[in-house]
Amino acid sequence: MEKAIILSFLLVSLLSSSHAADFCVADLTAAPTPPATPAEESALTADDFVFTGLGMAGNTSNIIKAAVTPAFVGQFPATNGLGISAGRLDLAKGGVIPFHTHPGASEVLIVTQGSICAGFVTSSNKVYTKTLKKGDSMIFPQGLLHFQLNAAGVTSVAIVSFSSPEPGLQILDFALFGNNLKTALIEAVTFLDAATIKKLKGVLGGTM
């Protein structure tokens, strides 16, 4: 036992700093960040490294018949500083995740139920689309417009992961029609006509 004490002493001297270099679990009760204020290591349990929210189907009773359940740093603080996060897509029959981008991350999608038609458009304006079966994976490079459409007659589900704890999510229709951008301005920067814009503002909650 004496030996154990001696060796433990060595280890303690190595670890005398209060820094937990291996990870930096965010303390979401602290001031808004990044960079996150790290939680005290002594206060962490295994539950801090576990997220249970991807086990439940998202609510698809909405206009897109689909739901995105994020496990980003805001929901899963342990991802902070570790270069990765995750999420879940539920697409009811006819469901769609409309054109969107993740400004801060690349995405890998894996179909776990049903079938999904997915695609993205590149800076060169080239389109890559594919109907994915259960078990198929697809990668969406960072920042590019992409979409997912249910390609099955029943609910489809996918697990997605991202190359950052804070991928961001910019849904095109919301960015255009779901805020206070003026109709004339939208016309000018999209070439859509005012009637179309106003109709979609009505659906998506934009200020008229």
Next chain:
Amino acid sequence: MEKAIILSFLLVSLLSSSHAADFCVADLTAAPTPPATPAEESALTADDFVFTGLGMAGNTSNIIKAAVTPAFVGQFPATNGLGISAGRLDLAKGGVIPFHTHPGASEVLIVTQGSICAGFVTSSNKVYTKTLKKGDSMIFPQGLLHFQLNAAGVTSVAIVSFSSPEPGLQILDFALFGNNLKTALIEAVTFLDAATIKKLKGVLGGTM
């Protein structure tokens, strides 16, 4: 003179490797990359670190009455590996750079002539717009939709710089209406109607 020879010898021993660690000018005649094949340092001159293309007005005789002149790694190979690139915007009277993103970089714009109304939309769907006078700068965070509109009665010009040699450029209208995406698919992922889509395909060259 003997001393110079001795000291030079020291320096030569430090530099006996053929690696030019300070930069990595891309050899665009080599296979397409990134990562770039570096040019031989001995073959480089000051001209390799200079780009003259931003001195000329871009051709604004087009539908958007505007032009983007890039000085990305493809045009300015010396930016390779150095985390920065540049460009120039010319906006004739009534000109607009329509909604677009740079998937791989943040952007700083500086108005050098005239006045420009610019804006971007965040992942939180919030809009930030500002009419910039000559000399004003604005920053557009990476990957977010943004636009620039001429706010002067005459031609306006801006210098832009990017946080990457390969910022990418995805112009929304081209991504939606300027390629072979099927009309029904666009309808599904944008909520636009078929007539609107077909009209814009006609203008922007998309396959019907």
Next chain:
Amino acid sequence: MEKAIILSFLLVSLLSSSHAADFCVADLTAAPTPPATPAEESALTADDFVFTGLGMAGNTSNIIKAAVTPAFVGQFPATNGLGISAGRLDLAKGGVIPFHTHPGASEVLIVTQGSICAGFVTSSNKVYTKTLKKGDSMIFPQGLLHFQLNAAGVTSVAIVSFSSPEPGLQILDFALFGNNLKTALIEAVTFLDAATIKKLKGVLGGTM
């Protein structure tokens, strides 16, 4: 139509470089790397961004009653340069992924079938273990020893993703007992006794 031609001309001038800045799909037939030699963009199809290997159960008829199916850059070249990769774990009844590390990435695991007991040990020598149900996620910070054990009476399955296209995989038992490390050396650096080492070398294929 004239307008479309004019605007297309603008776009072409932006894209005159052969660089595909949005991604860098690895050409695995080229010399071994990183950094990867990128495939020519014109030769890419949607299939290059899709990986079908995670849809099939791995072969668990082995000593650990488990299988790891990687979708790293070697199997899924499109992940190159995008900061992410994936994989699949199959654990038959009694199956285990023994203590291992990923030297180059953090990992997020999501249970898609059954139940898995997982854990990791930190630099501070603290242990975090948790029995995960279907739908639960757990994060394993970069480089730390961790394990997964089937906690169900039937086959369990998990999808894993990594914060790098090249996470690496160092399985402890193979590193100790599955190569040509001499028994005396292993004794010295692990405090295991020679008999134990030789027994495990017999099982794991190490040189005696």
Next chain:
Amino acid sequence: MEKAIILSFLLVSLLSSSHAADFCVADLTAAPTPPATPAEESALTADDFVFTGLGMAGNTSNIIKAAVTPAFVGQFPATNGLGISAGRLDLAKGGVIPFHTHPGASEVLIVTQGSICAGFVTSSNKVYTKTLKKGDSMIFPQGLLHFQLNAAGVTSVAIVSFSSPEPGLQILDFALFGNNLKTALIEAVTFLDAATIKKLKGVLGGTM
């Protein structure tokens, strides 16, 4: 309208975290940093993303007949975390930005008025100099000694941008002669003679 409410509900659930992942505007009233304490997103307006200081000529009534106006994170907090910053150079007739380095960034300079002779020296001790006309750009790789000299008979102006919000700026003459380095020490580490050092200390404010 009901649809809008339902869809908005989806979006709200995605954005329930107070983290603004797209950017991290520094709160300069908080403790000195990096890393910056981010401002509350709800408190930000478009003005936070705009910097007006580059629109005014710097004061060139000084010994170098030149001025550097920075738009680094200290002046333009929105650049925080976005990998880019900017600045403006004013060079009166005969003006010079003496030999200096940016320890933390590469620089791109674009001449917007007049003509500037610029150059840098590499780790291999090679010199690249060029007289730039209005509209010409030049890149200065990170950390290398470089200079700018007015090459016109009238005031010249340049816009500069940097690959970091905190490029740093080390002006050689100030580093050598503008602080409390002892003359004997400067002699030893530069091979300059004491008389020369003392003369320049007199000009540049160094402690004798």
Next chain:
Amino acid sequence: MEKAIILSFLLVSLLSSSHAADFCVADLTAAPTPPATPAEESALTADDFVFTGLGMAGNTSNIIKAAVTPAFVGQFPATNGLGISAGRLDLAKGGVIPFHTHPGASEVLIVTQGSICAGFVTSSNKVYTKTLKKGDSMIFPQGLLHFQLNAAGVTSVAIVSFSSPEPGLQILDFALFGNNLKTALIEAVTFLDAATIKKLKGVLGGTM
């Protein structure tokens, strides 16, 4: 003197921000981090950039007859944010640094006294071992299992440096036998037998 005042004025305007961009010395009295709370620059002296702890031999009166003296960010706060840290190894006659990893850094070791046999194992399960003489250096890639054994009849010493201020240190035997991991669990994830595990727990302080 007037000139000095004028030029100083220029410099002051450049440096009016309280940010010290060149470094970010950690204030270890602040909340545990990373990211570190930076110390106020005005409070720093040369001593803040100097660490004296590597000048003393570590205490090798322990079971491994060896000592690791770290100069990580916890001991040497000035390394914070600078991508590097250091340490010292003392190996008495018969001493050994057992199999361990640094989850967050690559390591370079330089023998400064005696002789050391060192080795590492790759993800491909290949072993690289070498007996190093005084003055020899060896590199251990990030996250891989490696060890150092005294190969001299007298005390050997090495200086080590790391590619991160927070390399972490996971000593295999402590990770397995020096905490509260249950014997049955260790059996399952290592294939070691219970008797071996219990014996080493007795030596290394693990909970029985």
Next chain:
Amino acid sequence: MEKAIILSFLLVSLLSSSHAADFCVADLTAAPTPPATPAEESALTADDFVFTGLGMAGNTSNIIKAAVTPAFVGQFPATNGLGISAGRLDLAKGGVIPFHTHPGASEVLIVTQGSICAGFVTSSNKVYTKTLKKGDSMIFPQGLLHFQLNAAGVTSVAIVSFSSPEPGLQILDFALFGNNLKTALIEAVTFLDAATIKKLKGVLGGTM
């Protein structure tokens, strides 16, 4: 034995790619880079990860009575991609490493023999100097001017390490006086007088 074969089969399937993700030893016989062309893993031996050049004293029979022996990627190819490199300083009695910068890395210096007076100057023009005893370490933040002077009556030696395989080295006197920069230009960008410049060009080999 059968079990070993089965388990080996698992491992082989994991490692079927020819990519060696753990490291990327540079093949210096290939075209000059970065990024380096990696050597074939099968061709590597332990010697590829070992550098013996730091064991020998550098030749200090020169004007600075000092020598720098680099173990950068050009000399020690295994450092490629691993974020670290090393070197050795020999300072004979009266020896000095004159003011210099490393544009691409921070440096940690550890005195292994004698005593060294070292210092650096910040972007804020503040000076930090310290006389280091054997065993003392000092850190020099990236890109800042720094120097080392022998502070002992006998030869002093230091081991240095860098936060990059390609730190670069720009020695101030060589950058100013050891190349083809014209005297008038040097005058303009340093405020040194022509006589001083010509004298030092004579010593350091610059073109008159």
